[in-house]
Amino acid sequence: MTRTIHLSLDINGGRYDLDVEPRVTLLDALREHLALTGTKKGCDQGQCGACTCHVDGKRVLSCLTLAAQVEGRQVTTIEGIAAENGELHPVQAAFVEHDAFQCGYCTPGQIMSAVACIREGHAGSDEEIREYMSGNLCRCGAYNNIVAAVREAAEMA
Amino acid sequence: MTIMEPRKHGDASDGMVGGRQTRFEGNLKVTGGATYALEYPIEGVAHAVLLQSTIPAGRVTSVDTSKAKAAPGVLLILTPDDDLGLMTASDWYGNRPENQPYHPLPREVSFNGQSIVAVIAESREQALEAAKLICVTYAQTPAVASIDDPKAGEGKVMGNLTIGWGDAEAALAAAPIRIEGEYSTPREYHVAMEPHGLTVKWDGDQLTVWEPSQWSHGMARSYSEWFGIPYENVRLISPFIGGGFGSKGAALAYSAVAAFAAKKLGRPVKLAVTRPQNFTSYGGRAATRQKIKLGATEDGVLQAIVHRGASETSTYMDYPEQTGAATPILYKVENFSSQHRVVPVNTVTPGALRGPGKNPSAFGIESAMEELAYKLGMDPLELRLKNYADHDYQSGKPWSTRRLREALTEGAAAFGWSKRSHEPRSMRDGNQLVGWGIGCGTFPVIQAPSEAMIRILGNGRVEVVSGAIDMGQGTYTILAQTVAEVFGIPVDQVEVHLGDSRLPGSAIAGGSMLAGSILGAVHKAATAARDELIGLALSDEKSPLRDTGANTLTFSGGRIAVPRDQGPSLSLPELMAALGRDEIETRRNTLPDGATPQEHHQAWTTMAKVQGPTMGEFSMHSWCAHFAEVRVDEDFGTVRVSRIVSAFDCGRLYNPRLVESQWRGGIIMGIGQALLEEGLVDQRNGRTVNNNMGDYLVPTNADVSDIQVISVGIPDYGASALGGKGVGEVGIVGVAPAIANAVFHATGKRVRDLPITLEKLI
Amino acid sequence: MRDFSYLRASSADEARQAALQAGSALLAGGTTLLDLAKCGVMEPETVVDITHLSGLGGIEVDANGARIGALAKMGEVADNVGIRAAFPAVSESLSLAASAQLRNMATIGGNLLQRTRCSYFREPAVFPACHKRNPGSGCSAMGGITRNHAVLGTSDTCIASYPGDLAVALVAFDAVVELGGRTVSVDDFFLLPGNTPERETVLERGEMITAITVPSSAAATNSTYLKVRDRQSYEFAAASAAVGLEFEADGRTVRDIRVALGGVATKPWRVRGVEQALIGKMLSLETVETASRLAMEGAVSHGANRYKIELAPRVVARAILKVGGLA
Structure with missing residues (x-):
């Protein structure tokens, strides 16, 4: 028999209750149980960055995080960073302006990573941005534009 | 679905064709609101996972599912013992064998990593755990692991790819300067960020499929044929697709399995192909080998090209990765001979991956041209210009447009090529050797018939409706721009509906053929809708424009008016209201006028009506020239691409902002191809062992420095209705040889086998 | 991933008690455990979550050295000002590892315990033979694709390389692992595969890494971590070197030098031979190149990894020249 546990998660400032098996990752909890599908599954192995979200303000990979682990912590996903009136977060706006994506599948992870990268103080130069955004693969090859978007958002921040 | 209003930057002309409008669906993608195939909330969905073969060839003799069946949550297990009752579907061109059963979970194993069992359970976790409890027994047979396997042999000549003119062997023998080289490329993979998978749901004999697709109509056809249901009963939905690069143009074996499971269970099924399984559920670019011999005069005039190529294919299908595709058309040469073989090995059938054929072909010829340049002691730029092809020597036809000369000269100017020092190893920066290289690229202009619908609504909004796909190239945006221009309205007054097989048919989002094809149909439909509106406005007794005496109307700045007249002007909603119309x-x-319904169906669901680049009076292609700078650490052999300038002739650009993004994307994939990407096949069992994104390396952000892209194209109205040529494929073509040539210039070492990893340089 | 039960430990003692049970595994950053659970390599029955324990994090740096709590995150340590000043190689080894996200998750204790990236180890369904996973079953890597496999410290049973970066820097500077009741030097903490490749460290069941201490030294302060790889970022090392150097008062003669290698050996690889060859010598291009070749003493290649024998000494040499002010 599989066991389920009850979890109460704090996601984007709201409380979400769910019953899941302990082995369910945060990524699967978001996508399959909570209809928060903005966080993407690219590899499910910690190798691509598409599933990046924030736990207690730090960027992490939700595919290698158990949902059970984040009970009592604050989770932020791509659905939770725009203003309440719908105005885009400056990083989101910069991504649109600089065409920092094509297919859009890596984009939520890139943006969550970029928001943290700026907050960490790792967006001081193009070279630093490239290195600190390298945990987010983009197969469409939007890297130049991602750097431009992060640079602009960092300058505004 | 309705797309959110786009953000608007720059001036109003950005919304016209040729303007730099930001991505139409951009807000959805940056907010997580764009819904991809596995993200639809579907009540009662069951989860399917695949179990793949662990041997390269043989027969499944038994599948012990007893433990798995007892595992929690398991609903259904499908094995080669189950007859799914499916029939083989048509190939790309619509050819279909009669009465041939289809076994997507086959008993005969043809490659390592072939799906042979599916487990369906209440949750994905349960299905995965149960799959591990299944014990498959095989009777193994001898296998050929790869093209490098001594058992692989020479393969078979593809007759249709044997090309020649003049007397290449004789001209080569007579040429005072000769070079020859053997070039190879490994298996390469698409690695789209969104893994393959689908959700399927039956309502009686109506099938709905949510699946990432480069071709909604063509894939819907496969489902209807597998299950023997009318085409109209299948609806394939794919408004967003997380990258394809050639991998998402066909419904695949796992698709059939998921659809069957959903039917059998009477509930929707979601099947997610794991990242490792993506490496063998469909084919990447085949490994290639090619020998090239060039003969030239002492002053560098090409006399002959002799080319012999080969590519891996599977044991059950001949798929050629055409190593001779670019060879005949890049340069002026009077004597030419090319042949291509396919070598069957135990692999999944390879497939199209960005720049199919042209890409490895360009690696060969563009490496060889620089080898010739160094042998002659000539600047590689000068050699290319000296042998510039004034027409297509293969077809004998004139080019429609060919601005490769401008690409070479303007690219060279932007790059600073004139400052180059010719000798290899003559440029240095500390520990780093610096090198410069050129690679030219090309991709044919191909077109397919397409259809579009325009709806002018009473509220003044205009809808454009098509089954075409946007996988990031910008279909949403350029369709909106085209309609905005025809009606003289802002882009945010346009709605775009895409990615649904129930919508009007379209060319595949592949082969760089979609934009040129679909815009022709959209422009035609929009113009017809506008003409109908003009007719009504000038004739309807309720119209304020009726008695103006005009015989046409202008559409500009959101107003409809009589040309050169101070009379009344109306907005679109005002005119629709005056006419009392809710919708036009x-x-x-x-398609040609009078096409039959069968021809319509054939046009949208097969490749039978695709027009090649030389089917008319011209030879039509996109062109590019890449200039690469590399820095090679002399001690470590590591290569970094520090700078690329690429100049493109892709005709008219419908949206330069989005085109530049696609070009950069192609170039970046080319950097990966040149330096990183290689499927590593274990010769003992044919397994691709680096079947994940940590071991199959694609470029990271840190691998990409400055890339400058330049457009040198002019509108080519022979190539398409609105003057554009293909954009997406050509960007990668020629990048790898440009880098390999730069590495030679830096180090004096000629690497002829990709990727150029560090051990090849130390 | 196999079904497991989840236990959130409320104290270190509770965690140790739980870890005594067969089939239990401690969960810290999760970046190794969950990855390998998905691969089917690790199949815990109980996962003991220690990420909420207090008192096991923290980074203290003083004149004697640094003490890093086992639950401190890689990223935290990399960015710590004190670590950066006193142990640049430690900081660099961390910031060159994995990605920013993984560094925010993975802990220092967990980082030491990361498992090999051997492709054959990671795919049990296709390659059942693996002495490390299943003692006595064989080795699938030998005769296979070995480009990333070890050339040093290998045995007849296993050629899997240790993939980490941090431990390489730690072993260079004589760091010590605290295991609650006892302490072990990092060098002794890791075991050679020998005939028991399944046993990678001296950690006993029920034991837990609680902290790592690194003694201060002039060499550690003047140190660097050089990592060479195909991809510019987010990749394991083809070869790497942690090097620290202290000169005599003349500023040219080597008083103390530390050299360790990564990406080429079955465990973090201190190369004392190189150190001995240089102590007391004047640093020059020639002395460094000659000494660096000693780093490969005993190296054995298995096909495609042969390049590492050529590459690693060059990495060592460059790193020494860098800290010596000659490159």
Whole structure:
């Protein structure tokens, strides 16, 4: 028999209750149980960055995080960073302006990573941005534009 | 679905064709609101996972599912013992064998990593755990692991790819300067960020499929044929697709398995192909080998090209990765001979991956040209210009447009090529050797008939409706721009509906053929809708424009008015209200007039009506020239691409902002191809062992420095209705040889086998 | 991933008690455990979550050295000002590892315990033979694709390389692992595969890494971590070197030098031979190149990894020249 546990998660400032098996990752909890599908599954192995979200303000990979682990912590996903009136977060706006994506599948992870990268103080130069955004693969090859978007958002921040 | 209003930057002309409008669906993608195939909330969905073969060849003799069946949550297990009752579907061209059963979970294993069992359970976790409890027994047979396997042999000549003119062997023998080289490329993979998978749901004999697709109509056809249901009963939905690069144009074996499971269980099924399984559920670019011999005069005039190529294919299908595709058309040469073989090995059938054929072909010829340049002691730029092809020597036809000369000269100017020092190893920066290289690229202009619908609504909004796909190239945006221009309205007054097989048919989002094809249909339909509106406005007794005496109307700045007249002007909603119309709908296609319904169906669901680059009076292609700078650490052999300038002739650009992004994307994939990407096949069992994104390396952000892209194209109205040529494929073609040539210039070492990893340089 | 039960430990003692049970595994950053659970390599029955324990994090740096709590995150340590000043190689080894996200998750204790990236180890369904996973079953890597496999410290049973970066820097500077009741030097903490490749460290069941201490030294302060790889970022090392150097008062003669290698050996690889060859010598291009070749003493290649024998000494040499002010 599989066991389920009850979890109460704090996601984007709201409380979400769910019953899941302990082995369910945060990524699967978001996508399959909570209809928060903005966080993407690219590899499910910690190798691509598409599933990046924030736990207690730090960027992490939700595919290698158990949902059970984040009970009592604050989770932020791509659905939770725009203003309440719908105005885009400056990083989101910069991504649109600089065409920092094509297919859009890596984009939520890139943006969550970029928001943290700026907050960490790792967006001081193009070279630093490239290195600190390298945990987010983009197969469409939007890297130049991602750097431009992060640079602009960092300058505004 | 309705797309959110786009953000608007720059001036109003950005919304016109050729303007730099930001991505139409951009807000959805940056907010997580764009819904991809596995993200639809579907009540009662069951989860399917695949179990793949662990041997390269043989027969499944038994599948012990007893433990798995007892595992929690398991609903269904499908094995080669189950007859799914499916029939083989048509190939790309619509050819279909009669009465041939289809076994997507086959008993005969043809490659390592072939799906042979599916487990369906209440949750994905349960299905995965149960799959591990299944014990498959095989009777193994001898296998050929790869093209490098001594058992692989020479393969078979593809007759249709044997090309020649003049007397290449004799001219080569007579040429005072000769070079020859053997070039190879490994298996390469698409690695789209969104893994493959689908959700399927049956309602009686109506099938709905949510699946990432480069071709909604063509894939819907496969489902209807597998299950023997009318085409109209299948609806394939794919408004967003997380990258394809050639991998998402066909419904695949796992698709059939998921659809069957859903039917059998009587509930929706979601099947997610794991990242490792993506490496063998469909084919990447085949490994290639090619020998090239060039003969030239002492002053560098090409006398002959002799080319012999080969590519891996599977044991059950011949798929050629055409190593001779670019060879015949890049340069002026009077004597030419090319042949291509396919070598069957135990692999999944390879497939199209960005720049199919042209890409490895360009690696060969563009490496060889620089080898010739160094042998002659000539600047590689000068050699290319000296042998510039004034027409297509293969077809004998004139080019429609060919601005490769401008690409070479303007690219060279932007790069600073004139400052180059010719000798290898003559440029240095500390520990780093610096090198410069050129690679030219090309991709044919191909077109397919397409259809589009325009709806002018009473509220003044205009809808454009098509089954075409946007996988990031910008279909949403350029369709909106085209309609905005025809009606003289802002882009945010346009709605775009895409990615649904129930919508009007379209060319595949592949082969760089979609934009040129679909815009022809959209422009035609929009113009027809506007003409209908003009007719009504000038004739309807309720119209304020009726008695103006005009015989046409202008559409500009959101107003409709009589040309050169101070009279009344109306907005679109005002005119629709005056006419008392809720909607004006037109549908147009680019098939010949009088095409039958069968021809319509064939046009949208097969490749049978695709027009090649030389089927008319011209030879039509996109062109590019890449200039690469590399820095090679002399001690470590590591290569970094520090700078690339690429100049493109892709005709007219419908949206330069988005085109530049696609070009950069192609170049970046080319950097990966040149330096990183290689499927590593274990010769003992044919397994691709680096079947994940940590071991199959694609470029990271840190691998990409400055890339400058330049457009040198002019509108080519022979190539498409609105003057554009293909954009997406050509960007990668020529990048790898440009880098390999730069590495030679830096180090004096000629690497002829990709990727150029560090051990090849130390 | 196999079904497991989840236990959130409320104290270190509770965690140790739980870890005594067969089939239990401690969960810290999760970046190794969950990855390998998905691969089917690790199949815990109980996962003991220690990420909420207090008192096991923290980074203290003083004149004697640094003490890093086992639950401190890689990223935290990399960015710590004190670590950066006193142990640049430690900081660099961390910031060159994995990605920013993984560094925010993975802990220092967990980082030491990361498992090999051997492709054959990671795919049990296709390659059942693996002495490390299943003692006595064989080795699938030998005769296979070995480009990333070890050339040093290998045995007849296993050629899997240790993939980490941090431990390489730690072993260079004589760091010590605290295991609650006892302490072990990092060098002794890791075991050679020998005939028991399944046993990678001296950690006993029920034991837990609680902290790592690194003694201060002039060499550690003047140190660097050089990592060479195909991809510019987010990749394991083809070869790497942690090097620290202290000169005599003349500023040219080597008083103390530390050299360790990564990406080429079955465990973090201190190369004392190189150190001995240089102590007391004047640093020059020639002395460094000659000494660096000693780093490969005993190296054995298995096909495609042969390049590492050529590459690693060059990495060592460059790193020494860098800290010596000659490159």
